[in-house]
Amino acid sequence: MTKFPYLKQDFLASIVVFLVAVPLCVGVAVASGVPAELGLITGIVGGLVTGLMRGSSLQVSGPAAGLTVLVFEAVSQFGVATLGVIVLLAGLLQLAMGFLGIGRWFRAISVSVVEGMLCGIGLVIIAGQIYAAAGLKAPESGLGKIAGLPGMFADTLGSTEAMTSLAIGASTIAVIVFWKKMPKAVQTVPGALAAVVLATGATLAFSLPVATVQVEGLLGVIQPPGAEAFGELANPAIWGTIIAFALIASAESLFSAAAVDRLHNGPRTEYNKEMIAQGAGNTLCGLLGALPMTAVIVRSSANVNAGAKTKASRVLHGVWLLLFAAAMPWALALIPIPALAGILVHAGWKLIPFGQITALWRAHKGEAVILIVTAVSIVAVNMFEGVLIGLALSVVKTAWEASHVKLEIIDKGAGPIQAYLSGNATFLRLPKILDSLEGLPQDRPVELDLSGLHHLDHACRTALENWAERHSATGTEPVKVTEPEEAPAEKVTVA
Numbered sequence: 001m002t003k004f005p006y007l008k009q010d011f012l013a014s015i016v017v018f019l020v021a022v023p024l025c026v027g028v029a030v031a032s033g034v035p036a037e038l039g040l041i042t043g044i045v046g047g048l049v050t051g052l053m054r055g056s057s058l059q060v061s062g063p064a065a066g067l068t069v070l071v072f073e074a075v076s077q078f079g080v081a082t083l084g085v086i087v088l089l090a091g092l093l094q095l096a097m098g099f100l101g102i103g104r105w106f107r108a109i110s111v112s113v114v115e116g117m118l119c120g121i122g123l124v125i126i127a128g129q130i131y132a133a134a135g136l137k138a139p140e141s142g143l144g145k146i147a148g149l150p151g152m153f154a155d156t157l158g159s160t161e162a163m164t165s166l167a168i169g170a171s172t173i174a175v176i177v178f179w180k181k182m183p184k185a186v187q188t189v190p191g192a193l194a195a196v197v198l199a200t201g202a203t204l205a206f207s208l209p210v211a212t213v214q215v216e217g218l219l220g221v222i223q224p225p226g227a228e229a230f231g232e233l234a235n236p237a238i239w240g241t242i243i244a245f246a247l248i249a250s251a252e253s254l255f256s257a258a259a260v261d262r263l264h265n266g267p268r269t270e271y272n273k274e275m276i277a278q279g280a281g282n283t284l285c286g287l288l289g290a291l292p293m294t295a296v297i298v299r300s301s302a303n304v305n306a307g308a309k310t311k312a313s314r315v316l317h318g319v320w321l322l323l324f325a326a327a328m329p330w331a332l333a334l335i336p337i338p339a340l341a342g343i344l345v346h347a348g349w350k351l352i353p354f355g356q357i358t359a360l361w362r363a364h365k366g367e368a369v370i371l372i373v374t375a376v377s378i379v380a381v382n383m384f385e386g387v388l389i390g391l392a393l394s395v396v397k398t399a400w401e402a403s404h405v406k407l408e409i410i411d412k413g414a415g416p417i418q419a420y421l422s423g424n425a426t427f428l429r430l431p432k433i434l435d436s437l438e439g440l441p442q443d444r445p446v447e448l449d450l451s452g453l454h455h456l457d458h459a460c461r462t463a464l465e466n467w468a469e470r471h472s473a474t475g476t477e478p479v480k481v482t483e484p485e486e487a488p489a490e491k492v493t494v495a
Contacts, residue, residue, distance in 0.1 A: 006309035013308035014316030016190070017060055020302045021317060022324065023192045024347070026213065026332060027340035028063040029291060031129060032071040034080055036213045036332050037221040039063045040325040041290040047318015050281035050293065051311055055274030056257040057267050060299035060314045061281060063291040065347040066117075066252050067245070069124045069142075070383045071291060074241050076140065081289070082232045084225035088286025089233075090245035094279030097250065103275030106254040112360065112367040113390040114255055115353045116374025117248070120386055122351030123379050125344055133169025133341035134162045135211055142379035165210045165338045172199050172342030190302070192343050199339035213340070215333040218325045223289040244384035245282075245292055253278050253295035260297070263304045298347070366397050403428045405453075407436050416445040416480070422452030427459035437467050445477035453484040 021043050029039030039062075046061030074086055097103060120142075127145035131138035134156045139148050156162040172195040179191030203210055232238050257269040274295075281293050303313055324331075353371075360368035374390030381389075403426035410418040417440055425433065440446060448468065450456065468479040 007312065009307045009309050010313040011316060013303055013306035013313040014320065016188075016306040017299050017303045017308075017313060017317040018320035018324075019193045020190045020299055021060075021062055021321060023190075023196045023340065023343055024065070024296070024298065025063055025321070026335065027343045027347075028065055028068055030213060030337060030340050031065075031068045031125070031132065031344050032063075032291060033075045034071070034083065034291065035216050035221040036335075037216060037218050037325060037329070038290045040321055041218070041222065041288055042285050042293050044318050044321045044325065045281050045284050045288070045290065046293045047314055047316075047321060049284055050277045051314040051318055053273070053277035053280060054270060055277040056260060056269040056295065057311045058264055058300065058304050058308055058314070059253075059257050059260045059269070059274070059295045060303050060317065061253070061278065061293045061295045062299060064249075064252060064294040064296050065125060065344060066121050066351065067249060067292055067294060068344070069121050069128075069378075070241075070244060070248065072128075073382060074245075078232055078235075078238060078241070081223060081225065082229045082238070083291075084223065084286045084289035085229045085232060086238065086242050086245055086286070087282055087290070087292045088225065089242045090249065090292060091279045091282030091284070091286050093242065093246040094250055094275055094282060096279075097246070098272050098275030098277075098279055101272050103250070103254065103272035106251055106271070106275075109251055110367075110370065110391070110394040112370040113374055113387065113394050114251060115356050116371040116390050117251075117378065117383075117387050118351040119353060119357075119371065120375035120378025121383070122348040123375065125348030125351070129341040129344040129348065130169075133166050133338040133345065135165040135338065136162060142382075146379065161209045164208055165336075168199050168203065168208070168210055168336055169338035169342040169345070171202075172196070172339045173346050175199075176343070176346050192346075195342065196335055196339050199336050199342075200334050203336045204334065208336075211337045213332045213335045213337060215329055217329055221289075224287055225289060240384055244387070248383065248387065249282065249292055249294045250275060250278065256295040256297045256300060260295075260300045260304065263301060266309070298350075366401075370394050370397060399426070400428050402426075405429045405433065407433055409436065409440070411444075416447045416477070417441070418447050418449065420449045420452060424455040425450075425453050425460040426455070426457045430460055430463055433460070434463060434467060437464075437471075440471070442471065443476060445479075446471060447480045447482075449482045450484045451482050456484050 025039035025043040026036045029036045043062035050061045075083055124142045124145065127149065128138045130149065131152055134152060136152055136155065139145050156166055175195035175198055176191040179187065179194055202208065254271055254274065257274055261269055285291065285293055357368060357371060360371060370390055370393050373393055374386060377389040378386030403424045405421060405423040405425045408420040419437065468481060472478040
């Protein structure tokens with residue numbers, strides 16, 4: 001038995017993951033409004049640092065399309081120099097959550113909220129990158145991007161350069177989509193990489209007037225955050241961004257881990273350790289002034305499908321990224337920006353869970369509403385507040401469903417009216433309960449039986465006691481109340 005029994009499989013898988021990662025790392029960086037090399041640095045850290053740590057053995061980390069919108073907003077508001085501080089503190093927050101054992105609790109987040117988050121991100125990415133594909137500046141807000149698309153297309157029709165640029169972006173998407181129909185031997189080259197190579201070749205061959213990636217060199221873009229950047233921490237607004245980075249990156253990573261676990265039969269994810277690994281990677285990315293990282297399902301699934309057996313494949317993919325960034329930075333300067341925009345449009349489309357929305361609407365309309373509201377909120381407001389709205393709606397829905405209560409009233413025409421409450425009586429159902437009780441005749445005695453309740457919260461108890469006192473004050477017999485079963489089941493007279 002050799003020391004590395006799966007070295008061949010892991011080596012070949014690492015090449016595939018590297019080829020998938022290059023265009024995505026560069027594309028996410030450009031779409032985020034930062035130098036392309038920063039995306040490669042995050043990919044390198046994801047391979048060499050996070051890849052070596054325990055957690056999820058086959059999951060691959062790097063810059064993610066899912067954080068593009070949030071990063072772009074942060075860079076626009078605070079500047080590239082402050083991005084390192086935000087990522088650094090988000091990483092430290094992830095480390096703290098991992099060491100405190102909070103990682104596994106992310107599995108409790110409503111899937112509808114996560115799907116809604118990805119859907120909203122996908123819509124904003126698609127709308128924004130269509131402008132980039134045409135070589136035009138996109139509006140800042142999500143709604144502005146979508147509302148401005150008709151005008152953008154009208155402007156494009158009047159410009160040969162914009163039409164050429166948009167054609168390259170559309171062709172890139174077409175290559176990625178139809179690449180899956182090519183022979184298996186051809187598909188060993190990832191579709192996104194093939195699309196970028198073809199777009200680059202066409203641009204060079206025909207001297208097309210399109211923008212290409214600006215290159216500063218690997219060492220030139222590394223900017224550890226300075227005193228001025230840390231001074232931004234006095235701005236309360238930056239803390240919301242830091243929390244958003246930490247929570248959204250963690251949720252994406254841990255949900256990706258759950259998905260990757262379903263793709264292989266190897267060791268299962270250790271969620272708290274994966275959170276620590278992600279935190280360590282983001283802490284280092286912050287110190288280098290790079291993009292934040294998450295685990296990325298596209299690279300992770302490519303890793304598993306390529307036959308990876310151990311974490312060696314993801315570490316080696318980091319080595320190949322480092323060698324590429326150090327030895328061939330000139331290659332980046334040849335890549336047309338509309339080709340990268342096309343890759344991001346395709347990635348954004350894949351984030352929209354069309355199948356899940358339809359299935360949820362048929363089976364669980366409430367969950368479908370949460371998904372749609374979360375997505376619309378992200379487009380209309382911003383990423384962080386949109387996710388908070390989705391989480392709040394999810395909590396309210398759960399509380400509402402958990403507060404099922406049944407009120408049965410029996411009136412035999414003579415003697416006391418009997419009212420039976422069963423289920424869970426919470427403040428959410430209080431208006432309905434009181435409306436029914438207050439509609440009872442004031443001149444008849446009432447027996448209120450609460451023994452069928454599993455839960456009676458303080459608000460309901462107080463309201464029922466107040467109603468009993470008001471009903472008893474009309475000159476009728478005092479209301480007789482039977483307490484819930486957890487209390488001694490005895491008749492209590494409320495004076």
